[in-house]
Amino acid sequence: xxxxxxxxxxxxxxxxxxxxxxxxxxxxxxxxxxxxxxxxxxxxxxxxxxxxxxxxxxxxxxxxxxxxxxxxxxxxxxxxxxxxxxxxxxxxxxxxxxxxxxxxxxxxxxxxxxxxxxxxxxxxxxxxxxxxxxxxxxxxxxxxxxxxxxxxxxxxxxxxxxxxxxxxxxxxxxxxxxxxxxxxxxxxxxxxxxxxxxxxxxxxxxxxxxxxxxxxxxxxxxxxxxxxxxxxxxxxxxxxxxxxxxxxxxxxxxxxxxxxxxxxxxxxxxxxxxxxxxxxxxxxxxxxxxxxxxxxxxxxxxxxxxxxxxxxxxxxxxxxxxxxxxxxxxxxxxxxxxxxxxxxxxxxxxxxxxxxxxxxxxxxxxxxxxxxxxxxxxxxxxxxxxxxxxxxxxxxxxxxxxxxxxxxxxxxxxxxxxxxxxxxxxxxxxxxxxxxxxxxxxxxxxxxxxxxxxxxxxxxxxxxxxxxxxxxxxxxxxxxxxxxxxxxxxxxxxxxx
Numbered sequence: 001x002x003x004x005x006x007x008x009x010x011x012x013x014x015x016x017x018x019x020x021x022x023x024x025x026x027x028x029x030x031x032x033x034x035x036x037x038x039x040x041x042x043x044x045x046x047x048x049x050x051x052x053x054x055x056x057x058x059x060x061x062x063x064x065x066x067x068x069x070x071x072x073x074x075x076x077x078x079x080x081x082x083x084x085x086x087x088x089x090x091x092x093x094x095x096x097x098x099x100x101x102x103x104x105x106x107x108x109x110x111x112x113x114x115x116x117x118x119x120x121x122x123x124x125x126x127x128x129x130x131x132x133x134x135x136x137x138x139x140x141x142x143x144x145x146x147x148x149x150x151x152x153x154x155x156x157x158x159x160x161x162x163x164x165x166x167x168x169x170x171x172x173x174x175x176x177x178x179x180x181x182x183x184x185x186x187x188x189x190x191x192x193x194x195x196x197x198x199x200x201x202x203x204x205x206x207x208x209x210x211x212x213x214x215x216x217x218x219x220x221x222x223x224x225x226x227x228x229x230x231x232x233x234x235x236x237x238x239x240x241x242x243x244x245x246x247x248x249x250x251x252x253x254x255x256x257x258x259x260x261x262x263x264x265x266x267x268x269x270x271x272x273x274x275x276x277x278x279x280x281x282x283x284x285x286x287x288x289x290x291x292x293x294x295x296x297x298x299x300x301x302x303x304x305x306x307x308x309x310x311x312x313x314x315x316x317x318x319x320x321x322x323x324x325x326x327x328x329x330x331x332x333x334x335x336x337x338x339x340x341x342x343x344x345x346x347x348x349x350x351x352x353x354x355x356x357x358x359x360x361x362x363x364x365x366x367x368x369x370x371x372x373x374x375x376x377x378x379x380x381x382x383x384x385x386x387x388x389x390x391x392x393x394x395x396x397x398x399x400x401x402x403x404x405x406x407x408x409x410x411x412x413x414x415x416x417x418x419x420x421x422x423x424x425x426x427x428x429x430x431x432x433x434x435x436x437x438x439x440x441x442x443x444x445x446x447x448x449x450x451x452x453x454x455x456x457x458x459x460x461x462x463x464x465x466x467x468x469x470x471x472x473x474x475x476x477x478x479x480x481x482x483x484x485x486x487x488x489x490x491x492x493x494x495x496x497x
Contacts, residue, residue: 007033009071010297011081013100013108015043015142016166016214016266018060020067021294030298036070038063039262042086043143043166052090060096064103071105076352080301082119082293082393083110085143085164109393113160117146118390119296121155124148124212126299127291136206136281139292140215140273142166142266147197149206159197163190165215168269176251176265183242183272190276203282212292214263215270220288221258222267233286235278238271245271300391310391315360318389322367328441333362335434335444336427342452343426343459351423357396358427361403362434381405399424407431412487425490429459436477449497458491465496 006025012018018038023030040063045056071079087093087110097108111119120139128135130152137148143164149157172186211220211233222241223229229237241256248254251264259267277283303309319326336358344354368379385401392400399421406414406428418424433452437444447467453460461478468475478494485492 007074007078008298008301009074009079010294010301011067011071011079011104011106012294012297013042013060013081013083013087014293015084015086015144015164016041017142017262018042018063018067019294020070021298022070023298025302028302030295034070036067038066041142041166043164044170046086046090046167049091050089051092052086052096057096057099061099061103064100068104068106074106076106077304078301079106080297081106081108082116082297083108084116084141084293085113085160085162088113088394089143089162107395109395111393112388113144113146114158114388115390115392116144116293117148117158117160118155119300120146120212120293121148121150121158121296122153122299123291123293123295123297124210124289125150125153125291126295127289128210131208133207134205136201136209136283137212138209138216138274138277138286139212140165140270140277141213145273145277147201149201157200159200161193161197163193163273165266165270165273168273169266170269172272173251173268176268178245178249178251178268180246183246183268186269186272187276187279190273191280194276194280198280201281209281209283209286211274211286211288212290215266215274216286216288217290218258218260218263218267219271219274222256225257231285232288233274235275235284238275238278242271242275311360311389311396314389314391315363318364318367318387322370322383324363324366324369325441328438329363329366331438331444332365332431332434333359335437336362336430339430339433339452340427343430343454353396353399354423354427357400358403358431361400361407361427362431364400365404365407365431365435375409377405377408403427403431407435409484410487411484415488418488425488426454426459429485429492432481433461436481437474439474439477455491457489458485458493460493460495462495462497468494468496 007022008025009020009022011020016039018040020036021032022034024033040060042056042060045053047053081104101108121137124137132151134149134151137150139146141164143166145161145163147159148155168186172182216233219233219238223233223237228240245254245268251268254264300310319329340355340358364384365380366376367383368376371379381401381404384404385397389397402414402417418428447464449462449464451462482492
């Protein structure tokens, strides 16, 4: 762990609010330095066919420009930016993210629902007293709700459901109108969703219920400050709050202690969801903690810097799950590193993520063999792109999947994908050659001369001529490797030393 102070930043692009948190690291503790928040309501900008409207995009981009100004002097390894449910479902999110990254100055990771749940638990666990009890952590966000059962610092069960305070408030309480029918419809819809996971979250599987983030904190404040509840969130307290909202008939008429102006428009949707959660999961009382997604992101970022990267653990678990030949994948990974280092040069400094992704691709490129030997690379790529992989963003999974898909067979299918990110072409060649040289699945005796070099429009592999003559199978395979590269508009040539 670091002995000197370090500064880290996390940006949470939620469906209700965008938040920037900057902390100073001392050992394993964080000390807040600065926080910025903007109630963007990204989820409210989704059209009926799941496109982000222009006004919401502009509001979000303006916020990110402010965040980018605050982060101007931060290094890339000091900042992690995550997007959640709305950016997962928006059909035009890719175009928005390109502009958002330009305004912010840092890459945006769209994380899967279960990865969001894991990070929420990490943040919550660090803010709770140490204990051995099993905790049920619930986070009602703007567009999704995460459910986690964990103990200590480890999440054991994670789920994410598509119900959030922004989407439910818009759908069931249009214009802030409050009546019994609206509440009943919202609660029934939420209970129907929650019933999909009820059997895995029964009260006998946890001892303490914990709420995180804006909805839980807002409900706790309102219940306690209006004497509806003495300690935290209770079922009886929420029923009293609902009665008061129904008496008012409209959010415009609601005047409650602890209700902030920015939370009022999404209160009824959040309350209906929380009531449904209490009913379906058998909760009577819930405590509330400050730790949430952005705290988990910061702890994850700290771990990546100091060799406790969960992504490495996930890759190891996948290798075990799919019974990968570890000796073979380590040989391929070692050769791929060697070839990429010869090719990349200064590129590796500009794209520090590629060498790691190349190594993970090398270690996972054969997991598809468990499904089928024929076209196993397609199965491997599909698994990596679609599976829940703790620690990885969806973008990282796609990039690793593209490397795996490209390591074998035709390259014509990869041209459109990789021409958008030409820095990945050297990694593709490095992995293809590493697999080619390791085809015997035994330790490889490499030739004395084996040098890979890049030119503006292609690559050259210089190999010891005597070694090539003594290994006709490899020599033939290298000759055949020239043809796939012609389809990419790049050349690959083998030259005898």
